[in-house]
Amino acid sequence: MSKHNQAKRHTPEVDASQKPLIGRVISAHGRHYGVELPDGTKRLCYPRGKRNDATVGDYVDVVFDTNQSGSVGKEGSLLAVHSRKNILFRSDENRTKQFAANVDLVIIVTAVEPIFSDDLLGRALTGSWAANIQPLIILNKVDLTQGILAARQRLAPYQTLSVPVIELCAHDSNQVHALLLPHMQNKTSLLLGQSGMGKSTLLNALIPSAQAATQMHSVALGAGKHTTTATRLYHLPNDQGYLVDSPGFQAFGLLHLSRSEIEQGFPEFRPFNTQCRFYNCTHQHEPGCGVLEALARGDITASRLALFQRLIESNAAAKI
Ligand SMILES: Nc1nc2c(ncn2[C@@H]2O[C@H](COP(=O)(O)OP(=O)(O)OP(=O)(O)O)[C@@H](O)[C@H]2O)c(=O)[nH]1
Ligand SMILES: [Mg+2]
Ligand SMILES: [Zn+2]
CATH class of the missing domain: 2.40.50.140 (Nucleic acid-binding proteins)
Structure with a gap:
């Protein structure tokens, strides 16, 4: 039917x-x-x-x-x-915030400045993977040469997770077209990230008719709000796909995820968590834990395991 x-x-x-x-x-x-x-x-x-x-x-x-x-x-x-292919949302104790449904690519936007949060970036990645959506990371504002090395270093661990990391300057429309557009063909892509990273500037570079408001981060925060206040879907020119712009976030709760969904949000654990001696291993202190052994060998990073533990603990606390 x-x-x-x-x-x-x-x-x-x-x-x-x-x-x-x-x-x-x-x-x-x-x-x-x-x-x-x-x-x-x-x-x-x-x-x-x-x-x-x-x-x-x-x-x-x-x-x-x-x-x-x-x-x-x-x-x-x-x-x-209609039934959805997927839906991406965040949730904390008080509320649930839906980003978008039927998304093929999550474009997580970070920038040389303001400094992005590793924790929020990791959560956005986990949320995307748990919803079965492929992520891509942008390091924006590479024209601000001071600070670029530090930002690049902080993103290096994600490259080893096979997440594409694209460096660009959103003010350079040709560069945005050349580097980003090939990833977006015939897809619905969602711009996600903290406030002031340049999501709406990227949107305007790709879809000038969107004329989305953009603002210096300090000005936006001075006014007590984000520049983009609502999620909106746009057409890419020549029917190349869709692009969704979303308001910047300051928190990215994942309380709606089950334990196995959280684990799905850490794809690099996958070769190792099947080797744990106990089926319900928390990868904290158990003997014969494949994940801890991988950590000791340097096959996974301490910060990713720490994020995993934080997510598991906050979800367990929320269920009490
Ligand atoms: N130097 C530099 N500034 C940029 C670049 N991209 C964006 N900006 C500036 O960064 C500020 C924030 O950009 P927005 O596009 O409004 O950021 P946003 O991520 O949409 O922010 P919210 O809507 O609050 O979530 C603006 O002043 C932009 O002009 C870039 O590549 N280089
Ligand atoms: Mg915006
Ligand atoms: Zn384990």
């Missing part, structure tokens, strides 16, 4: 003469969703019924009421959310 039919079956109150269109959610503000329709037009849609769980990147069924003169109304009703 097609998804189209499924949507109808779940919403018997819908007028059968209205054929749902399949659109893609480009923005979400409470119960208002911006939806792009197959003909490229964008409409505001409201979910029918109580369920309100669409997120940016979702494919949705929408219908539009026709008024008496036969013209299609401006606002649509969102009937159903």
Whole structure:
């Protein structure tokens, strides 16, 4: 049965003469969703019924009421959310924040300055891998030569995890096109990172018509908020794919992940955690632990194992 039919079956109150269109959610503000329709037009849609769980990147069924003169109304009703390939979100004790659904590539943006957090970078990677999304890291602002060596050194461990690390200057549009665009072909890519790293500057380099606001980090923080305040999906030119810009984060809780999902977020442990003597090994102090042996040999790094322990401990504490 097609998804189209499924949507109808779940919403018997819908007028059968209205054929749902399949659109893609480009923005979400409470119960208002911006939806792009197959003909490229964008409409505001409201979910029918109580369920309100669409997120940016979702494919949705929408219908539009026709008024008496036969013209299609401006606002649509969102009937159903199609099943997702994946969804990336973060969660702490108080709230859950969805980034986007149906993502093929997470572009984690770091910069020479402001100094990025290793912990947040590691969490973003774990969240991506646990959701089965391929990550890529950008070191932006390489025109700021002071500090570039230190930033490069801090990123070196990720290169050994087979994560591509691309150095560029987001103000150099040609460079962004040459280095980044080949990774984005026919994909939905999500820009993720702390505030002030240059996500929206990258977006503008790739999609000038986006005209996204960008701001010096110190100015943005002085105003007490991030420059980008909402997640939004854009088309790359010439139908090359989609790009989602998101607001910078200062925390990246992963409380929704189970223990095995956290472990999935550390792919470099995989050859070793199968060698642990105990099936429920925590890789902390157990004898015969394959991960600790790999650490001793230098096959995995202490900082990655420390992040793993922090995630396991905070998730265990949250479940008490
Ligand atoms: N020198 C230099 N500055 C850059 C570069 N890329 C971005 N910037 C500057 O960095 C500041 C922050 O850029 P934004 O694109 O607003 O950062 P953001 O990651 O979108 O920030 P939020 O929306 O708050 O999450 C702006 O002043 C940009 O002009 C770069 O390659 N080199
Ligand atoms: Mg921004
Ligand atoms: Zn172990």
